[in-house]
Amino acid sequence: MMDEGLLSQATRLGPVHLKVTDIPSALTVWRDTLGLALAGEDAAQAELGAGGRTLIVLHAGAEVALPQKSRDLFHVAIHVTTRRDLAHTAARLKASGLRYSAQDHLISESLYVSDPSGNGIEICFDTPERLLRREVSPSGRVSLIAVDGSAHSGLEPLNISGLLRDLGNSGHVEPRMAQDAFIGHIHLRARAPEMLMKFYLGVLGFRPHIQSRSFGMFDCGTERRPHMVAFNIWARDELREPPPGAAGLDHFTIELGSAQELGAVQRRLEAADIQAKRDGRAISTADPEGNRLRLVVQGA
Template sequence: MQANHLHEKTRLGPVHLKVSELDRSVRFYGEVVGLRELHRASGRAVLTVGGDESPLVVLHELPNAIVMPRRTTAGLYHFALLVPNRGALGLSLRHLLTCGIHVGHSDHLVSEALYIQDPDNNGIEIYADRPRETWRRDESGRYVITTDPLDLDGLLEEAGDSPWEGLPAGTSIGHIHFHVSDLLEARRFYIETLGFDLMASRDSAMFVSAGGYHHHVGLNTWAGVGAPAAADDAAGLAYYTLVAPTPEELERTTARLRQAGIALEQDGKAWFARDPFGITVRLTSEEAIPRG
């Protein structure tokens, strides 16, 4: 592994969201998405999946938060919950269709995905990966990621008659996708400084990861080149979490950020940093992740 690259075992940790009404959001994430409330205190609710005590999503109530129209600012496009198999995705599809909400969907070749929005317009993807050995590469060696029609009937058939009991154990934060105002600036921060590898790209988007995954972070200019940063009092992403496998790998990452002149704020065994578009990442290591 090169010194300026993230370690191959780097992964995403909990996603923290600002919401305008905590009770409403907890109900939505429980009844619609299928997450379980782990605990709640001081205007914050920690959510996970059945059979697990590790936080996945943390909701922070911001009373009277501004709910922005989609694709108007830099910031969260969606965060993605990775379910362990296609049957689990079929169960989610069947359940979402009974909820009476709009469900977007796409076949990306590397994965199959469903898309919904929470009450504050935060985008959510629920997806299942195809086996890694089936992921195709183009002539440049980058993954082919498409937006083909999804086989909805096949997914529903995969679910069979199994009851929906929420998202299953083994669900994780698979990736997160952002609107940014400039892809060249995004490349400098996410690849040249933070240390992700470029896995796929097109004119208005690119996808980066650690360890050869199809993407841990998506970056696009679909809100417009030059899109402004989201306001602090807007609902949306508070911050996302990047987890290094060891404290030593965390130190290597923070050293690269310091060398590039990126301001860091310490929080115990973790560090906060902002990208050029006002998007905040919490950098930590496995040993510092809470387990309940």
């Protein structure tokens, strides 16, 4: 039987809601380049997804773009399940003329871009089979050891030309995001990650993964997906609060496997005296730095 204090492996992330300054300009990235399907749009919001599931909801009304090095969203990560899907995304990004970057994290290969409102986006293909082990030095420095014994920082540039060779010689580029793409993780900039981890681990019930102030990153997840919610302190003393009316995260969704799990989370929130609103099969709350989240039962 699962420890009531831990979220089950069924836990996954649901739709991520983002504030933008202008929906039509945001759609040039989210729909036209990344290839998410537009499920619905009006003046106030646009709903985008893949395979009939909502992944991103854009909310109009932000007055200014989210400045770099603001405490708030670092990026939301849409994960694809094949390297070829990542290559199609790379080809679309290359053709778009947008500024983007690419990194080889050893445990994943990732493409990075931002929408016009400064909301960071990662498209990620997981490659855990390349990692042999993780080593942490006495100073807290993290090294990733590959299966061939080589050491990696996890921050090497990704070879885009090599990635695009996965598409073969046909020249065909899929215009749409893969149907089985999903929200794999959300990554935020933080002031006090240790305090945040007390909430995500001790109250919500995630498992710890990397907890390294010297590396500058803290994250947590489940046994199945250890990297689901992450915080970095890479901006250090340059970190600023978002200005009033800034774009960025409105809230993200955590989908739980059962109503019993939701009830257990509610009891832990009450025991910790954390303000939360229960609405049927959903709970709305916020972490200690004000990042808002909604916990729901899958299929509700």
